[in-house]
Amino acid sequence: MNVLCKHCKAKHFESEKVDKKGLSFNDCCSHGAVVLDAAPDFPQELSSLFDGTHANSNDFFDNIRYYNNSLSFASFNANLVNFQQRRPGPYCFKIHGQIYYQINTALYPCLNESPAYGQLFFVDQEEALHVRLSQNPHLRQETLTTLDRIIRENNIFAQSYAMMKQEINEQRSRMNVEEKLELQLLFTLKPGNDRRRFNFQRTNEVATIFSTTADGEIPESYVTIRNKNRKVLQYVSTMDPNVEPWIYPLFYPYGSRGWHRNLERIKVNDNDSSRRVTRMAYTKYKMAIRQDEFNSILLGRRLFQQWVVDSYVKIEKDRIQWCKDHQRELKADTYQGLHDYLQNSANDINGEVGKTVILPSTFLGSPRHMQQSYQDAMSLVGKTGKPDIFLTMTCNPRWKEIQENLLPGQQACDRPDIVARVFHL
Numbered sequence: 001m002n003v004l005c006k007h008c009k010a011k012h013f014e015s016e017k018v019d020k021k022g023l024s025f026n027d028c029c030s031h032g033a034v035v036l037d038a039a040p041d042f043p044q045e046l047s048s049l050f051d052g053t054h055a056n057s058n059d060f061f062d063n064i065r066y067y068n069n070s071l072s073f074a075s076f077n078a079n080l081v082n083f084q085q086r087r088p089g090p091y092c093f094k095i096h097g098q099i100y101y102q103i104n105t106a107l108y109p110c111l112n113e114s115p116a117y118g119q120l121f122f123v124d125q126e127e128a129l130h131v132r133l134s135q136n137p138h139l140r141q142e143t144l145t146t147l148d149r150i151i152r153e154n155n156i157f158a159q160s161y162a163m164m165k166q167e168i169n170e171q172r173s174r175m176n177v178e179e180k181l182e183l184q185l186l187f188t189l190k191p192g193n194d195r196r197r198f199n200f201q202r203t204n205e206v207a208t209i210f211s212t213t214a215d216g217e218i219p220e221s222y223v224t225i226r227n228k229n230r231k232v233l234q235y236v237s238t239m240d241p242n243v244e245p246w247i248y249p250l251f252y253p254y255g256s257r258g259w260h261r262n263l264e265r266i267k268v269n270d271n272d273s274s275r276r277v278t279r280m281a282y283t284k285y286k287m288a289i290r291q292d293e294f295n296s297i298l299l300g301r302r303l304f305q306q307w308v309v310d311s312y313v314k315i316e317k318d319r320i321q322w323c324k325d326h327q328r329e330l331k332a333d334t335y336q337g338l339h340d341y342l343q344n345s346a347n348d349i350n351g352e353v354g355k356t357v358i359l360p361s362t363f364l365g366s367p368r369h370m371q372q373s374y375q376d377a378m379s380l381v382g383k384t385g386k387p388d389i390f391l392t393m394t395c396n397p398r399w400k401e402i403q404e405n406l407l408p409g410q411q412a413c414d415r416p417d418i419v420a421r422v423f424h425l
């Protein structure tokens with residue numbers, strides 16, 4: 001990998017060059033259209049855990065998903081397929097069905113429950129450590145303490161919970177009574193909430209503390225944490241810019257925003273009509289390999305696998321959503337025959353037809369895509385006769401190109417990105 005993109009300096013293989021584009025590539029920065037802010041320098045201790053120079057790095061990598069999970073602010077929910085008990089071999093992160101994220105909007109745990117996720121940054125460090133260790137006894141106390149300290153010191157969301165705690169303590173001492181105060185911690189206010197209109201107690205870049213005692217009006221935010229102990233799990237939208245830092249605090253130790261729909265593209269030529277950076281372009285940019293750049297995501301091993309799967313599912317979800325919203329352009333009306341048939345069948349059994357969504361043949365894996373591929377294959381057979389050999393090819397993790405590009409201590413399974421790229425060379 002010695003060809004550098006002329007825009008973003010991402011490393012490429014010679015044969016990844018695009019026709020007539022010279023040293024400009026699509027799969028790193030979309031030919032210069034995507035420029036994201038450089039990630040701030042990682043806290044030194046965390047970067048040493050990631051680059052393998054820390055004494056506890058091995059344990060950190062073996063359990064990185066558990067460490068990450070125990071520090072996250074929202075939960076990552078999916079049906080995981082567990083291969084480890086079924087077969088030997090490399091680690092493989094696989095899920096079934098959908099992924100969804102939830103956040104508990106209560107500041108305190110319910111009776112008889114331990115604090116979890118964001119609540120752990122509201123209680124003090126020792127209690128948080130105790131809870132995390134009791135839930136994950138195989139994790140190292142020392143590493144957990146270090147990580148918790150790093151997040152508390154640097155992460156804007158952890159600081160928001162601390163800010164809430166401070167406010168509650170101060171109000172208590174001001175009022176001198178143990179009365180229940182209605183306070184809300186608001187993450188990402190919805191547009192149109194003028195700050196002057198509301199009684200905001202404290203505020204930082206991502207969160208605002210609001211007291212409901214002042215007037216009737218309540219500002220709207222995407223996620224609101226209340227100082228109550230009635231557990232309410234709220235689904236977090238994949239569009240929320242806080243989702244990535246909430247789920248991957250180890251990749252975003254400062255809590256900086258992940259992908260969001262207002263990321264703007266740079267206009268590279270007059271034909272370029274798209275204005276926004278898509279999630280796909282963002283993910284590609286993050287996954288590009290750049291010289292001398294510390295990229296925790298590529299160093300994340302098992303957590304990287306999770307992040308890749310997670311990002312893919314989100315991209316696919318966006319695409320399905322697009323197809324849903326653009327049925328007219330996709331000429332879905334022409335499938336009226338299908339709709340009539342369904343309606344008739346439904347009438348026979350006294351059922352109802354839901355809203356049908358047609359996935360076009362350009363949507364990989366859709367029935368129409370399969371159908372079209374099948375037709376193509378059949379017309380090939382029609383022209384050239386039946387095939388004599390059915391050839392499949394698998395990737396060898398020991399290929400020189402893969403081995404050369406792994407980072408110190410990594411195995412091929414830690415870098416699905418390199419394996420896939422080398423396979424397509």
Ligand SMILES: [Zn+2]
Nearest residue numbers: 005008028029
């Ligand atoms: Zn580039």
